[in-house]
Amino acid sequence: MAINFSKLKSSSNQSSIEPRDIFMALPTKDKSYGYPRDVQTEVWKQWFDKRNEKNTIIKMNTGSGKTVVGLTILQSCLNEGKGPAVYIVPDNFLIKQVCDEAIKLGIRVAYDNEGVKGEEDYYFKHNKAILVTNIHKLINGKSVFGLRSSNNVKIGSIIIDDVHACLDTIEKQHTITIESNHDLYKKIISYISNYTEVKESQNFCDIKDRNDPRYSYLVPFWIWQKECQNIYNSISDEDYKDEAFVLFNLPLMRDNWKTANCVISARRVEITLKGTPINKITSFEEAQRRIFMSATLADDSVFVSSIGLKEKELSNIITPEKANDIGERLIIFPKHLNAKITDEEIKNEICNVANQHNVVVIVPSFDRANFWSDISPSQILSSNADNIQSGVDKLKRGEFTGITILVNKYDGIDLPDDACRMLVVDGLPSIRSEYDLAIQGMNPNDNRLCREQIQKIEQGMGRGVRSNNDFCSIVLMGEKLTDVIVNQHGKEFFSSATLEQWNLSQQLWEQLMESTQSPTIENIFALTNYMFERNPEWISASKSNLSNVVYNKSGNVDSLILAMREAFEKECLENYEESFSIIEQEKNKTNDNKTKGLLMQYMAEYKNFSNPAVAQEILLSARNLNSMVLKPIKGIQFSKLTSTNNGQSNSIIKYIEENGLNANEYILRVSAILEDLKFSDNPAKRFEKALNDIASVIGIASSRPEVQFGGEAPDNLLAFSNSEYVIIECKNRTITELISKDDCEQLLSSIQWFKNHYILGEKYTPIMIHNSDTFRTEASPSPDMRIMTPELLDEFSRAIRGFAEGVVKNGVFGNNKEVEKLLNSFKLNGYQIINQYTKPFSKNK
Known part of the structure; x- marks a missing residue:
């Protein structure tokens, strides 16, 4: 071929880097991209100002x-x-969507095509094309982006687009699933089934002996920690080297194997991590710019839990x-308005709508x-059947009219305009993993699980409106879905825009309820006519x-998610x-x-x-708060604090x-200890530790029950003798x-905690270290409570300092009688401390 030298450019020529300018200057973009939307310009400008973060x-x-915003940013x-x-x-479905959009824009992209890998594309390697690929390719045990x-x-x-939709894949890549028909399934069961606590678990017996699919069994952590190496060796055995979970999952999980969760069900063995060590993908970790794109969902936990952002x-x-x-979205919720309405009635009414409009369920x-x-007519689409692309294309081209069923596909599908005029969310989205099912059994109202399900529902609701001129009616169905959204207040996890549309729809429901206390299915579906008939007032x-x-620009992340991620990183x-x-600090915050x-x-x-x-004792205490957590080893008893019998001076x-x-x-x-034993804004735990340490200095047995056992245990516990105790709550920041x-x-x-764990009849004195000695009127203190105020704490500290100075004098150091x-001289002998350095409380009148 003949070279066209006019195309050769100097390497010093500078291309525009402002996204909007790039968009406007794209020479071959489709005529439908005349000018960017206002929201695109807004976002480009904000990103450009922060692009070096x-x-x-x-x-x-x-x-x-x-997608246009993302492609233009990467071109910048x-x-x-x-x-x-x-x-x-x-x-892969979305790879095609992004590439199609790029072609219309005139932005060069690379992707896996006809056996040629996208990362090997000439233009990508020379920074002249954007590689478009899926989250599987980025995060796996053989990732070309950091694990070769x-x-x-x-x-x-x-750019990671649809971050929330990527969450499933990220977590699956950090999960090993071994189906019950695999010979490894029996091997893993054999490792743990010899333990007494396993044999005595009814859930485990129902799984092992009766193959009952209703139950799951979380392997106790102490058993996992003993057997995990044997299980690892079995999984990584030469016989299984070509298994997908060995090739693509195990390399990501191996370094956190000792703390993995192992759940056994009649279906499978599932091994998961407590977090995702995504930093193993070194190219992702070292990238100069990482842009995370998502819909305007209310919860941002995924950015912390799966990506590891701070x-x-x-x-x-x-x-x-x-x-x-x-x-526009008009939401109807038939069974919430009339519990007697059946699913069959709802289905029949949806079929009537499908005679005129496309319905997606x-x-x-x-x-x-x-x-x-x-x-009939209907089509069932699923990722498993690999027919989503063709089915959605039929809807968009107007080649299918009727009801389309999407199986477990809540995100990543565009259904604009007439492709979907009614969208039905039928039933609560499935919980992702066996481990999450186990956690739900222990804590049915777990906020994380509720948020994730609501998030999927909201993502599903978004499939039918693809622009501000689009409109779609939303129908919510299912007993469990109703329970989560209404009874468990799940709607509070909706984004601000979806919640506004919910509230607007609810006003329509209430007007309907004013006219009839038990609206029929026909009455309820008639509300959608305001939208379908394009009522100008609606x-x-x-x-x-x-x-x-107005969108919230500050992230919304549950403190528990932050704590769990921080604990995982440690x-x-x-x-x-x-x-x-x-985790203990987070536990202390929850009620x-x-x-x-x-x-x-x-x-x-x-x-x-x-x-x-101590781990078993903590578990024993945990069972007092939540009877569904793991049972401690049979026979474990609470370990009481005991005093030495030799007296303080000998101690x-x-x-x-x-x-x-x-x-x-x-x-x-x-x-050094006394430096922390004072009223200040220092962390409470420093004060509690100092109090524990100073007790040892003056020969008193002491412990920190809340640190050891959590729950309602006191901050500090002192034992003057084996039948005389001091219960202390520290409020040194008040x-x-x-x-x-x-x-x-x-x-x-x-x-009450002390009474539950110690023998009745043992003497105790409850003390609060607090800025005040007077309770508010509404408080109900027990008569035996005493207070250590800042002044009394100072006296106590001065006495200890004076005592220590006396101890080190010649003739005293090491002399039992002199000590x-x-x-006695400094009033530090047993109950002298209570009499000298605490006082009775007052009550505000």
Whole structure:
């Protein structure tokens, strides 16, 4: 061929890097892309100002041109020399959608095509094309982006689109599933079935002996920690080297194997991690720019739990200014308005609608799809059948009219305009994993699981509106779905725009209910006519309500998700004590006993690496809060704090000897502890530890039950003798003039904890360390409570300092009798402390 030298350019020529300018200058873009939408321009500008941040989050409504925004941003990155550029989507179906959009724009893309791998494309390798691929290819145990021994594909800039939809795949890639017909299934069961606690589990017996599909069994962590190496060796055996879970899952999981969750059911063995070590994909970890795109869903936990972003990186999310870019949705909820309406009646009414409009029904499983199988015309589409692309194309081209059933497909499908005028969400989306099913059994109201299901419902509801001029009626069906959305307040997890449309629809329901207390199915479906007939008042009300919704630019992440991710990251470093402390702090914040009990189970698992006996005691305490958590080993008893029988003076001398302290070192030790034993805004745990340590310095047996056992246990417990105890709640950060009802109830709970675990008749004194000695009127303190105020704490500290100075004098250091005299002199001998350094409380009148 003849070379056209006029096409040759100087390497110094600069291409535009502002996304909107790039869009406007694209020479071959389809004529339908005349000017960008306002929301696209808004987002481009915000991103451009932040483009040099490593991680940015973009949230745009379904149908607002998100793909165009993403492709143009990556082209900007290439123009600025921040390549190679990669565009990640949840599945192959969406690869085609993105590539089709790129071709219409005139942006060059690379993808796997006819045996040629996208990453080997000449233009991609030379930073002149965007690689479009799926999340599977990015995250797997043989990833070309970081898990090959050499020649890994580098990433300069990457977009992960539909992050929430990618969550399933990310977690599946960090899960090993062994079906019950695999010989490894029996091998794994054989490893754990010899333990007494396993043999005595009715769930396990029903699975093993009766193959009952209703039950699952979470392998106790102490058994897993003993047997995990044997199980690992079996899975990685030469016989299974070509298994997909060995090739693509095990390499991602191997470093966190000791803390994996193993759940056995009659269907399968499932092994999962407590988090996703996504940093193993080194090219992704080292990318200069990582852009995460999602719909405007309310919960941002996925960015933390699956991607590992920090809370501060969620503080300034890129969004359009307002929600007026979303289409109309009128929601009806027949069984919520009249519980007597049957599913058959709803189906019949939907069939009537399908005579005039395309209806799409999303079901969670093939079992539920059978409920709709008698309808004609209908088509059932699923990823398993690999027919989603062709079925959706028929809808878009107008080649099919009737009812389309989507099986467990809540995201990644565009159904604009007449392709879908009514969308039915039939039933609650399935819980993702066996482990999540086990967690739901322990805590039915687990917020994370509820949020994830609501998120899928909302994603499904978004399939039918793809622009602000589009409209679609939404029908919600199913008993469980009703329970989660209404009774468990799941609607509170909707995004602001969806919640506004819910509230607007609810106003229609209420007007209907005013006219008839038990509306018929016909009455309820008649509401959709306002939308289908394009009633101008309905359109005006819908547009007006959405125009007032402003997107939240701050991330919304449950503190529990943050804690679990932080604990997982410490776990990756095998710093299990820090993982324990992080979960413990989160446990102390929650008021829900079932959640507390579950968190204590996590704490016990981490504690088992350093102190198996204490781990079992924590589990024993957890069962008092949540009877559904793991049972401790049979026969485990609560380990009580006991006093030494040698008296305080002997204990002090023993303490000095065991710690190898000379006189100066003893003084320095006491001084260091007392630095933390004061009222201040220092963390409460530092004060509690100092109190525990100072008790040892003066020869008193002490413990921190809340740290050990969680739940309602006291901060500190002292044992003057084996029948005389002091129960202490530390409120060293308080500045209030009165003691609150909540603080009072906390000490009352600690007293009850002591009564539950110690023999009745043992003497105890409850003490609160607080800024005030006066309870609020609404508080109900027990008469035996005493208070240590800041002034009394200072006196106590001065006495200890004076005592320590006396101990190190010649003739006293190591002398039992002289130490005993000093204890009495400074009022530090047993109950002298209570009489001298605490006082009775007052009650506010």
